Amino acid sequence: MIFQTSFYKSKKLLLIEDCEPVRASIKGMLQQIGFEDITTVTDAVQAMPLAKADGFDFILADFDLGPGQDALQFFTELSQQALLRVGCCFILMSAEPRRLPVLGVLKGAPDGFILKPFSYLELEKRLAKAWNNRSKLRKVYQALRQQDYKAAQLELDQLINAVNATSLQALRIMAEVLLAEGSYAAALKLYEQVTQQRDFSWAQLGKAVAELQLAEYQMAETQLLSLLEQDDIRPEALQWLACVYMRQGRFDAAAKQLNELLRLQSSHITAHYASACMLLLQGQPDAAVKYWQKLIQQYRFSGFDRAEYYFSLCRLLLEQAQRAAQAEFAGLLKKAAEALAAMPQKLSNEHTEAAQAVLRARISVLQGNIADAKQQCGLLSALTEATEPELLLDYARLTFALGDVKAADACLARLKAFSPVTADLAGCCQRLTAQFLLQQELQLREQIPAWNQQGMAQAQGGNAEQALLLLRQAFMFMPCNAALVLNMLQALSQLPASKSLLPLAKSALTALEFSSKTAANQQRLAQLLPALPALYLD
Template sequence: MILHNAFYAKKKVLVVDDCEPIRSAVKGMLQKIGFSNIQSASNGAQALQKATEVKWDFILVDFNLGDGKDGFQLFEELKYKDLLAPHCCFFIISAENRRPQVHGLVELQPDDFLLKPFTYKGLEKRFARALAKKRILAKVYQAIDEKEVVEAINHCNDIIKNESKNALVALRMKGELLLQIGEAQRALKLYDNVLEKRSYSWAKLGKAIATFKAGEQNTSEQQLFELLESEETRLEAYDWLGRLNINRQDTATAFEMLIEAGKISPRNMVRQRAIANLAIANNEVDEAVRAYSRILKNSRYSVFDTPENYLNFARSLLDLCTDSNKLEIAKQVTKCTELMGEIERRFYSDSVKAQEAVLKARIAVLKGEMESARDLLDESEKHESPYDSADDRLDKAKAYFATGNLSRSDEIMASLDELVEKDDLISTTLQVLVEKEKEGHEELRERIRQLNNEGLKFYQNAMYPQSVECFVEAYSFMPNNASLALNLVQAITKVGTFLTQGHSPKEMKSICNRCMTIIEQSDLSENNMRRYHSLKPELIQLLSEKEIA
């Protein structure tokens, strides 16, 4: 015990809890163990500030810290900002043992998770266990901290060779590092050797991941499905089944797997973003809306609390409007406007002026205010933004497409690949989304082109009713394109009536009115404007006639 007292007396420990009596009680336990350099914080913000000033040896954080950051978010931010020293032992304390909470914490990999109540003897045992692992892997952690992965693997080899009683922990770390640098076959051999001696869950999971990375998808899938049976490996098995099916381009199954993982650990922001990306790729926009809603709820006070969360949520709400009625559109536009107001209140909004202008342009399109929409897109091009993500560019491409500016939309779509190069879950699912959007974009462009060409051929052959039908269908895909609108109204004047095979006279009158509004709000060529003005008297005459029963 004297040895322990001398050891702990040199260590710095931070206790974070919003309840002063509990801070005092934990401090008393720490003093019994031998600590003398003990500081405390009553909330996440104070703890974050202290972590920027001192490299702590031990940090004990209660999960529930009242208003503001909770223990999960504090740990998340400390890791994200590299504020934890490699030797630091981080402990989360909680009075609750709810599965989603525990799973979320386990994913962040604290050194231990303490359930209240506990004694100083129990705390000392946990410290000893965490310190033993830190001591064994000290050089490994240091190399990882310095981004020297190969060196970290070499240190693992030294432990495996020279310290047989600690070989297992070094083997586990080595396997993870080999997968990290793409050495799937070496990792596979390592896990097979471990499993020959004993059936460890972590080795089974590692083997399944290595098998997938080695290109044996069917075998890996079978192994991962077996791992779903164990609570210890279920979360990561669902995650990797998601990645495996993304690799197969089976986005529907990938989405289902990630949804299951999200149910187990709902606070993982990366997974929720991946879920949203796949939902949009699968045309399940309502699921994307739910995912972004979860992100917004769980990111408040976290390091991931950014304007982008609000922008993406707003974008998904506008995507919902594609096949909605006027009442539903108004509802989503109101929500979208509220989200932009929240950005204004909570963030330095100048940084996202360009993105907000694009959202406002999409809202203007939904309201039929095409001139305003084009002006807002022009405004968006004038703002420089620190954000320029694939999400931003996709949104802008959609806005330009909706206003009928196909060339600018195509240009933006072509620029997307350069933004999705990483091999993480968000980038992988974003690449799927980009490819789906590009594929859909091109298919739609080709369909519109075909219909327009067919309409022109019918028109040239004086088959005017058939010409109108083709132009109406093309116009339905792109109702804000002035050239299509002009072709349609010209064909209508040749028919001389609003009677068509597929639409009522009332519908056709409405379409004709919208076409005229679009044409008059657009910057057409001089020749096309002459065409329109020569047609306009006939159109007005047609619109003034009573509908034929």
């Protein structure tokens, strides 16, 4: 053995293995190695709360954990939520050879992989090697956890210059640090130096990524197309090739790469998110609705379920409801509310509460519950500092609908200045989505006064039905604008009483109560009320 049993005696280990006999056998090996504090669970669902509560020194996880997340996806979630201790070693086990991520050390990568079956001596060797590497890189990982790239580079320089077993790993991390801080030319130079010495897959891929970030799209595409021939790197090559095409606006080509990536890795969450984004960017909202519905149905009772599926579906259905004819409005609004309500409680946390609240408030506005929406909006003022594009637009549309144009404009300004945290597939999608949402909202801002003006022109020309259609369309997005509501009431007063129009009339009168009204507005309302059918005033 490399370390004495006394070394392991003080260490805490989490063992994740779904097969009871195998779990018992591995636990026996760990006890033979020297571990005493061993926690065993069968899957990632059981492991997650333990990982949050206990500071483990080692996590040993079987790759296949049954239905739900595999061990690599579980590790990724732990890393993204910063739940792993800086010094914790994460080791994967599997009865079959597994491919670990080629690029992405900076975001966190498992410390090792061990092929089953193995002896306790092989296991101890793997654990000791992981601990040694993790210990030598501890200060680097601490700096990266704080996103202090300069401090990380100073530590990495020392490790690289030492020329030992850790130097290559340090060199790999250094290149990714340069990418993360935006030093793309320096990263490219470093990757080129590495590939001149040895053709590592991670260096080839890193070179293509650096070229992409430098907008050398043709060079990046050529490099990535060649990497598609290598099985060990093909998924990452497909992912970054999709980024190349997305950055160029070649959405059909990007979608093709994403489809191929999902064929290889059907539960690739980021690829699903990107595929839905492609549908929106290609002007296919109906197809995007079906895509999110399919994901919800497919993953609802698994570890791959995500709150974003429900939020995205709710947003799209709200948009459809706002643009729908009067006869279809109630049904679509009900579907939007049901989509949000269908989100499992297990997905509710501090990260999802804001999105849930603002979407509920948007639904309340369209249901005519203006008072409830205003109350909820008052509790959401912190959202002016939100960073997610979709959440920013949700809050902008909510405040705009409630008549707070200043708050809405502040959100749009943040959306305009949005810069994604990462430059990978997720970051690329976020940036394109932000640009698309901003453009969509600015076009809507231009369309609302046009609908209003055209509606009044139709009303003055005696075409009350057409006037109401146009004014109602504007009202769906800006219900708490007194002048607009009064225009719509004028069109309603020119039409015979109708039970089908009763909900619209009631919504307009309710919205008017919560709208800021000038003296002229008050006078006009007093003139309009007697002209409205009694049905609407009961």
